[in-house]
Amino acid sequence: MEFLSTIISGISLGSIYALIALGYTMVYGIAKMLNFAHGDVIMVGAFMMFTALTKTSLPPIACIIVGTIICTVLGMLIEKIAYKPLRSATSLSVLITAIGVSYFLQNSAQLIFGAGTKQFTPLFGNGSVSLFDGQVVISHNTIVTIIISVVLMIVLTLFINKTKTGRAMLAVSEDKGAAQLMGINVNKTISITFAIGSALAAIAGALLCSSYPILSPTTGAMPGIKAFTAAVFGGIGSIPGAMIGGILLGVIENLSKVYISTQLSDAIVFGILIIILLVKPTGILGKKISEKV
Amino acid sequence: MAPLLQVDNIEVYYGVIKALKGISFEVNKGEIVALIGANGAGKTTILHTVTGLLKPKTGKILFKGNDITKVPAHKIVTMGMAHVPEGRRIFSQLSVLDNIKLGAFTRKDKEEIEETLNYVYERFPRLKERKNQIAGTLSGGEQQMLAMGRALMSKPEFVLMDEPSMGLSPLLVSEIFEIIKAINENGTTVLLVEQNAKKALSIADRAYVLETGNIVLSGDAKDLMNDESVKKAYLSE
Numbered sequence: 001m002e003f004l005s006t007i008i009s010g011i012s013l014g015s016i017y018a019l020i021a022l023g024y025t026m027v028y029g030i031a032k033m034l035n036f037a038h039g040d041v042i043m044v045g046a047f048m049m050f051t052a053l054t055k056t057s058l059p060p061i062a063c064i065i066v067g068t069i070i071c072t073v074l075g076m077l078i079e080k081i082a083y084k085p086l087r088s089a090t091s092l093s094v095l096i097t098a099i100g101v102s103y104f105l106q107n108s109a110q111l112i113f114g115a116g117t118k119q120f121t122p123l124f125g126n127g128s129v130s131l132f133d134g135q136v137v138i139s140h141n142t143i144v145t146i147i148i149s150v151v152l153m154i155v156l157t158l159f160i161n162k163t164k165t166g167r168a169m170l171a172v173s174e175d176k177g178a179a180q181l182m183g184i185n186v187n188k189t190i191s192i193t194f195a196i197g198s199a200l201a202a203i204a205g206a207l208l209c210s211s212y213p214i215l216s217p218t219t220g221a222m223p224g225i226k227a228f229t230a231a232v233f234g235g236i237g238s239i240p241g242a243m244i245g246g247i248l249l250g251v252i253e254n255l256s257k258v259y260i261s262t263q264l265s266d267a268i269v270f271g272i273l274i275i276i277l278l279v280k281p282t283g284i285l286g287k288k289i290s291e292k293v
Numbered sequence: 294m295a296p297l298l299q300v301d302n303i304e305v306y307y308g309v310i311k312a313l314k315g316i317s318f319e320v321n322k323g324e325i326v327a328l329i330g331a332n333g334a335g336k337t338t339i340l341h342t343v344t345g346l347l348k349p350k351t352g353k354i355l356f357k358g359n360d361i362t363k364v365p366a367h368k369i370v371t372m373g374m375a376h377v378p379e380g381r382r383i384f385s386q387l388s389v390l391d392n393i394k395l396g397a398f399t400r401k402d403k404e405e406i407e408e409t410l411n412y413v414y415e416r417f418p419r420l421k422e423r424k425n426q427i428a429g430t431l432s433g434g435e436q437q438m439l440a441m442g443r444a445l446m447s448k449p450e451f452v453l454m455d456e457p458s459m460g461l462s463p464l465l466v467s468e469i470f471e472i473i474k475a476i477n478e479n480g481t482t483v484l485l486v487e488q489n490a491k492k493a494l495s496i497a498d499r500a501y502v503l504e505t506g507n508i509v510l511s512g513d514a515k516d517l518m519n520d521e522s523v524k525k526a527y528l529s530e
Contacts, residue, residue: 164398171384171395177346178382183370183399183447 001135006258007251012142012211014250015149019204020227021234021242022156023197029173029237030193033094037078037101038201039224044105045071045202046209046219047113050120060123068202075198076191084187102221109217120213123206145207152200153243160239169193173237226253229273235286244284295358297322297451297482298343303352305335305342312338314506315352320451325473325483327493327514329527330503336486337379339503340453343484344376345369356451371399375449379456379486381440385429389420392428392439396446406446413442416472434465441472451482458489470496490527494518502527 020042027035049067052058058066082101086094128139160166171179172189180186208223209215226249234245252272256265276283296319305313313335320326328336341347343354345366354362361369375396384392393413397406414421417438423431428439437457444452454473458466466489474496477483487493494500494514502510502523510523517523 167387167391167395168398170387174384174386175382178378178384179395180346180366181344181370181376181378181382182395182443183367184395185365185367 001132002258005136005138006254008136008138008146009142010251010254011247012145012250013254014230014247015146015153016204016208016211016246017223017227017230017249018243018246019149019152019200019207020223021231021246022153022239023201024228024231025234025236025239025242026169026193026197028231029239030169031079031083031190033083033091034098034228035078035083035194035197036095036098036224036228037082037105038197039220039222039227040102040105040109041071041075041078041198041201041220042205042208042223043109043215043217043220044074045205046120046215047109048202049206050118050209050215053121053123064123064203064206067206068199071202071205072195072199075194075201078198079191079194084190106217106221113217115217118215120209120215122213123210139211141207141211145211148203148207152203156196156200157239165189165192226269229270232283233273233276235283238283238285241283241285248284294322295355296320297357298484299353299355300339300343301353301355303339303342303349303354305338305347305349312506313342313349316503316506316508317352318501318508318511320482320484322450322482323477323480324498325477325485325496327485327487327490327497327500328503329487329490329493329500331526332488333505334503335506336503337455340376340378340455340484340486344374344453367399370447373448373450375444375447375452377440377444377452377454377457379459381436383428383431383436383439383443385427387428388424389426389428389431389439390424392443393420393424393446396443399447405448409446409448413445416445416475417442433460434462434469437461437465437469438472441469441476445476445481449481451484452476453484453486455486456488457485458487458492466492490523491518494528 023038024035027033045067048070049063052063052066053060078101082097083094086097122141124140124144128137129143130137160169168179168184168189171182171184172186176186227246230245230249231242233249234241249269253265253269256268260268298320300316300318302315302317303313304311304315316339328339330336338347342349345364349362353360356372356374384395393410397409400406419435420438420442423435431439457469457473461469470492473483473485485493485497494517497514499512500514500517501508
């Protein structure tokens, strides 16, 4: 029974990784860049929600919405100010800029909120559900996290495949020039991608801090790196890949924590990534990149 | 009457390399105009500059009397210009139908789009048969048809075609050229870039001959076909 609850909480943690990984993979697919500031958007979202929760009397759901809106705007601003001027620069310049943005966000948070950690309150109460005569106990937080993540992933998949904007995103990710010839505004599409990715990151931040209630300016760094790992694991650029990679990563992490060692769990997670990439360099669902002649 | 497209002394650079050294030409409504020349002469660069993917350093481009030199590519499409790019550049991960529909991205009226879709299916019955297939799995000829059908979905007055015969079997080449002629007879003006100069001249009204970024010769397609220097350089006779 311990196994079952480990798997379930692993899926919950993994779906948070998956939400963050979607932002990495979508931005990579469309703008062909690694947005290493993405993890810090999680932190900004969590701080915004924390502030709204402690300074106003808004209900938790309204606080999540406020945080999400702020992060959506932040994501678009980061793209416009930091990345758009570098559209035709080398990928190394863009990568360094992204790292710079990451530090900028972390240090701004430190300046505003202080370097100390804050105690985040679980957003969905401390209740839990008991199954099999109390042998398996699942917290409300875990259940809500899984439900919200699954709903968001379904909505995102429908949006990408069924709407004109979603199809435009797929077109831009495959061929920017040809997409422009269809009348697609590439800059606008990239901006929308950052907006969606950042909104997902903000929600992931809320879910993460609700389950692991410690908040500091570096809160986003580790989940950010793990979600990036998940995106690579699933095949960077692939949306279903990010979802599968995220959930697998969460489950593996939890299994290692419970059955092997808490201290070694991260080493195991990254070790598995290395093995996967040795066997299949494009990740689980990654496409082979064929150079056009 | 003013020409449909007027290109006036454009210079285009790739970094420090001057790819077009002051090109001027025009396309009148209803014509098929061919640009012929060797590899690297600047044919594709001209098309990319006309549709806005590249911006000229100097010079002017007028379309239907409007200066489009600084208009971004995605807006030029809405003015009635479509571009079938070199190498087809279809969206290989998407279905044939999704590709075709992306061609109508800037149009709003669903019924009219449906009408154009039927026109495209009529012109390319094979696309209808394969509408649910992933575009990357089509053969080269089918991909060329898809690229052309996709361009027609914006209901353009003016189509630019870049090497539509590239990599196709002689039989398919003839089929593609027949379709270009038919599209033109249906009222669409065509600017055609081709390495297959013989075929291009056989359907074109007028043509321009390019050499390393300059237009060196121009005139009626029939006259050019009999021109000794053209014969020697491009018609391999």
